[in-house]
Each structure stands twice: as structure tokens, then as C-alpha cells.
Amino acid sequence: MNLVIDIGNTRVKYSVCTQNEVVKTVSVDAFSPALLRTIKQEYEGLESAILSSVKDYPDELKVALTKQFDTFIELNATTPLPVENCYESKETLGKDRIAAIVGAFDLYEKTNVLVIDAGTAITYDLLTAEGQYLGGNISPGLEMRFRALNQFTGKLPKVEKGVVKELIGKTTEQAIRAGVQHGIVFEVDHAITSFKENYNNLKVIMTGGDAEFFDKKLKNSFFVHFNLTSIGLNRILQHNGESK
Known part of the structure; x- marks a missing residue:
């Protein structure tokens, strides 16, 4: 399963997906390493992640994503x-x-x-x-x-x-x-x-x-x-x- 993170101008939306469909989407004020750990615990099959952001975000989030996923892509x-x-x-x-x-x-x-x-x-x-x-x-x-x-x-x-x-x-x-x-x-x-x-x-x-x-x-x-x-x-x- 995949984790998709979309950091917008005012809100952050993350989705849990299979290869072909979006299973669940949640909108939050911010996305933190702590939230990432919670999501990983809830969905044990998450192996890949992609992050898209229209603004700067904390370096520790990128570090956490890199460590916790076999595949991590930062869209650029x-x-x-x-x-x-x-x-x-x-x-x-x-x-x-x-x-x-x-x-x-x-x-x-x-x-x-x-x-x-x-x-x-x-x-x-x-x-x-x-x-x-x-x-x-x-x-x-x-x-x-x-x-x-x-x-x-x-x-x-x-x-x-x-x-x-x-x-x-x-x-x-x-x-x-x-x-x-x-x-x-x-x-x-x-x-x-x-x-x-x-x-x-x-x-x-x-x-x-x-x-x-x-x-x-x-x-x-x-x-x-x-x-x-x-x-x-x-x-x-x-x-x-x-x-x-």
C-alpha cells in the first residue's frame, strides 16, 4: 500500500492507497513525524510514500519518511x-x-x-x-x-x-x-x-x-x-x- 501526502497552502491532505485506488483520505492542519508513526501503526502494509508540497516543510518530516518507507519520492x-x-x-x-x-x-x-x-x-x-x-x-x-x-x-x-x-x-x-x-x-x-x-x-x-x-x-x-x-x-x- 502507498501513502500519499499533499501539503497545500492552507491544509494537508493525506491518502492511503492501493496500486489502483484511494482507500481513505484525511485532511489535517499539519503533518508531523508523530502523525506519520500513527498512520504506519494503523496501516501495517504501507511500503511506499510520495510527498507533494507547495511550500516549505520541516526537514525532520523528510528524514522520517526516508527512514520509514522502502520507497519515498519527494515530487519535484x-x-x-x-x-x-x-x-x-x-x-x-x-x-x-x-x-x-x-x-x-x-x-x-x-x-x-x-x-x-x-x-x-x-x-x-x-x-x-x-x-x-x-x-x-x-x-x-x-x-x-x-x-x-x-x-x-x-x-x-x-x-x-x-x-x-x-x-x-x-x-x-x-x-x-x-x-x-x-x-x-x-x-x-x-x-x-x-x-x-x-x-x-x-x-x-x-x-x-x-x-x-x-x-x-x-x-x-x-x-x-x-x-x-x-x-x-x-x-x-x-x-x-x-x-x-
């Missing part, structure tokens, strides 16, 4: 992948983005796929039917847009997402909520339409913490896969085992 720009990475600045490519692309490849091989990760930022990434990752776009996420209006202006309040029934807000709070939420829906819908015009039979996958926000709000259809990054990391781990 040189890690062999089952897809062709055509991104020019591979060193700056978010590891969560490439992992999600590999997850899409695992689920929908030989298909044009647009992966939309709605989290701290919204990322749009394209995988071709030929297994090439071409790149994508990065845009502010929902919470970031609300926060930016508050932080970069003198008087606009910090507003939380909520139900928006009207196109036009009649108070400042309503106007901010309508502007942010309608705006992000318009953006995502238009992005999907534009990608569909350029890539035939495009399948759209949504993942990330705000994926559910877009349910029944978009004109375009999409599939939600919350474990997409974990699926991708597990596939990368499996691919590297096959490459040895």
Missing part, C-alpha cells in the same frame, strides 16, 4: 511522469497542478481534459488526448477576491460568500458578494467555453475546496473529483516503481 521538477510535461518553467510549476493533471490522465486516458482546481487560486490546466500537459492559467480564488477588496481599499468591508439571488446588489455588502460570486462564475464558464472551442470532445474536471460552489451555477457541465491530486500522486508513485 525532475520526477519522471506518465505524461509529457510541455510547461516551459518546470521549476516554478505548482506540484499540485501537475499531480492533478496526472490524476486526470489516470481517469481519462486518451482524452482532452481541462482540470480546474478551485482553491486558494483557481488554476486551469490542459491535458491533451496524446498525453501532453500544455500548461494553463492561474486566477485568484473566491476567498482571495473577497479578501483583496478589503485589504486593497480603504473602506470596503470583508465579506463572506453566501447566497446571491439578484444580479445587482443594493447594499455595499450585497454588491461585493454579487460582484465576486457572479464574476468568478462568469470567468469559469467563459474559460470552459473557450477551451471547448479549441479542443474537441473536451472533458472538464473540477477539484479543490470550492468545487462545490460551482454546482448548478455553470452553463457548462463538469465532473467533480475531490481526490484528483491524490489519484495523480499515487499514479506518479506507481509510474516510478515501474520505471526502476
